[in-house]
Amino acid sequence: MTSSFWNTIILGGGPAGFFAAIRAAEQNPGARVLILEKARRPLGKLLISGGGRCNLTHACFEPAQLVHNYPRGAAALRGPFSRFQPADTVRWFETRGIQLKTEEDGRMFPLTDNALTIATCLEEAAQQAGVALWTQVTALAVESVSAAEAPTTRFRLTVQKNESGLEETLLAGSLLFATGSDANSQALLAGLGHTIEPHVPSLFTFNIPDPRLEGLAGLSVPQAQLRLLEADGTKSEITPQTGPLLITHWGLSGPATLRLSAWGARWLHEKQYRAGLLVNWLHPLTPEKVLETLQNYKNTPANNRKKPGAHPLFELSARLWKRLTETAGISETQNWADVSNLEMRRLTEELSAGRYQINGKGQFKDEFVTCGGVRLDEVEFKTMQSKLVPGLFLAGEVLDIDGLTGGFNFQNAWTSGWLAGGALLS
Numbered sequence: 001m002t003s004s005f006w007n008t009i010i011l012g013g014g015p016a017g018f019f020a021a022i023r024a025a026e027q028n029p030g031a032r033v034l035i036l037e038k039a040r041r042p043l044g045k046l047l048i049s050g051g052g053r054c055n056l057t058h059a060c061f062e063p064a065q066l067v068h069n070y071p072r073g074a075a076a077l078r079g080p081f082s083r084f085q086p087a088d089t090v091r092w093f094e095t096r097g098i099q100l101k102t103e104e105d106g107r108m109f110p111l112t113d114n115a116l117t118i119a120t121c122l123e124e125a126a127q128q129a130g131v132a133l134w135t136q137v138t139a140l141a142v143e144s145v146s147a148a149e150a151p152t153t154r155f156r157l158t159v160q161k162n163e164s165g166l167e168e169t170l171l172a173g174s175l176l177f178a179t180g181s182d183a184n185s186q187a188l189l190a191g192l193g194h195t196i197e198p199h200v201p202s203l204f205t206f207n208i209p210d211p212r213l214e215g216l217a218g219l220s221v222p223q224a225q226l227r228l229l230e231a232d233g234t235k236s237e238i239t240p241q242t243g244p245l246l247i248t249h250w251g252l253s254g255p256a257t258l259r260l261s262a263w264g265a266r267w268l269h270e271k272q273y274r275a276g277l278l279v280n281w282l283h284p285l286t287p288e289k290v291l292e293t294l295q296n297y298k299n300t301p302a303n304n305r306k307k308p309g310a311h312p313l314f315e316l317s318a319r320l321w322k323r324l325t326e327t328a329g330i331s332e333t334q335n336w337a338d339v340s341n342l343e344m345r346r347l348t349e350e351l352s353a354g355r356y357q358i359n360g361k362g363q364f365k366d367e368f369v370t371c372g373g374v375r376l377d378e379v380e381f382k383t384m385q386s387k388l389v390p391g392l393f394l395a396g397e398v399l400d401i402d403g404l405t406g407g408f409n410f411q412n413a414w415t416s417g418w419l420a421g422g423a424l425l426s
């Protein structure tokens with residue numbers, strides 16, 4: 001077994017690891033900076049992100065606003081975002097020749113629409129700064145070394161070369177865990193004394209087998225509200241979420257669903273992804289307002305002989321409107337004049353407070369994120385240094401931080417990686 005000394009070792013060649021390594025090496029020319037990556041190719045997740053386009057950040061430039069997009073980590077990220085936020089990310093890439101573009105909903109992508117542009121930029125910047133990159137090498141064990149034993153060495157790592165199976169010992173002055181949600185790496189951190197909040201999925205779609213949604217896959221509404229319900233039908237304490245809603249072959253997707261899945265990630269996990277869901281297809285209209293509008297429509301003589309199912313109101317899609325009127329018990333042959341008060345109330349409920357049953361979760365293919373990771377009160381967020389182990393740093397998804405879909409997860413990696421990079425060798 002051989003051993004070598006590095007001023008700093010970065011575990012994990014993802015976006016957080018690269019950002020940290022580049023900054024550390026650029027600020028400390030001549031320092032020995034090493035990234036260890038267990039996969040054959042670094043930046044693997046980044047390359048498949050955003051459907052291969054890499055939604056690398058979001059055009060939200062107010063830290064106080066930005067933190068609202070993090071179901072877990074909002075308070076902790078307030079300070080870090082005041083030091084490095086999406087505007088800094090944009091500048092970082094633009095000064096390295098990468099042009100970005102903003103889509104209507106605020107998501108930012110490379111102008112090339114190709115994640116490889118971002119990966120190549122990071123790899124070249126790391127190379128130019130003199131960062132060493134070892135791939136197919138997995139950190140198996142990490143030991144903290146006492147200062148008395150070795151003044152410049154704080155960590156002893158046992159790493160394994162995946163192909164040969166050979167083990168090697170590395171010594172490091174400081175160590176960054178940027179290992180994402182990798183379970184073995186989290187176990188190493190637990191061994192160093194850190195508490196790991198259990199990992200559960202965030203950002204997923206809802207499986208809802210329901211005849212009201214059958215045959216409507218692909219249909220969307222621009223502004224719906226979703227609210228989770230307790231088993232007894234009462235409203236849960238999870239904040240309702242609003243936004244576009246998409247009907248799929250299996251249930252519901254779209255921004256409102258993904259947001260609710262993120263905010264309710266732990267709650268839904270506890271309930272094994274079985275829960276009631278209240279859908280207001282007409283948000284921001286309240287049930288009272290919907291009923292009033294329906295009554296006014298019915299009471300207008302010109303509408304007396306119209307067939308409710310054939311004339312959608314509220315600019316709702318014709319197919320969804322028809323389905324909901326049928327569900328309310330209004331037949332195809334009925335005129336508005338014949339619609340009873342009970343049918344009117346049922347239609348109001350279907351439109352603005354429809355009850356559905358979530359029966360499992362689906363996958364959101366564009367982005368997969370888990371919540372869970374190192375407990376945030378064990379980390380000092382100015383430098384990303386562990387409060388428990390001197391010289392140990394943490395950045396990116398290894399922390400119990402996760403964002404909504406839209407580029408927020410990468411922004412956490414850029415910000416925390418940048419902060420750690422500035423402190424690893426100081």
Ligand SMILES: Cc1cc2nc3c(=O)[nH]c(=O)nc-3n(C[C@H](O)[C@H](O)[C@H](O)COP(=O)(O)OP(=O)(O)OC[C@H]3O[C@@H](n4cnc5c(N)ncnc54)[C@H](O)[C@@H]3O)c2cc1C
Nearest residue numbers: 012014015016038049050139180367368396397407409410
């Ligand atoms: C399909 C998909 C699409 C996504 N799309 C988007 C998007 O468009 N926008 C967005 O903001 N977010 C997106 N995300 C989330 C985003 O990819 C992550 O939040 C981000 O990659 C986290 O960066 P990281 O550096 O913390 O961790 P990672 O990217 O997970 O990198 C960690 C690296 O560490 C390595 N590693 C782990 N353990 C060890 C070890 N013991 N030794 C050596 N190496 C180790 C891993 O192999 C990995 O390469 C997407 C995720 C997925 C899965």
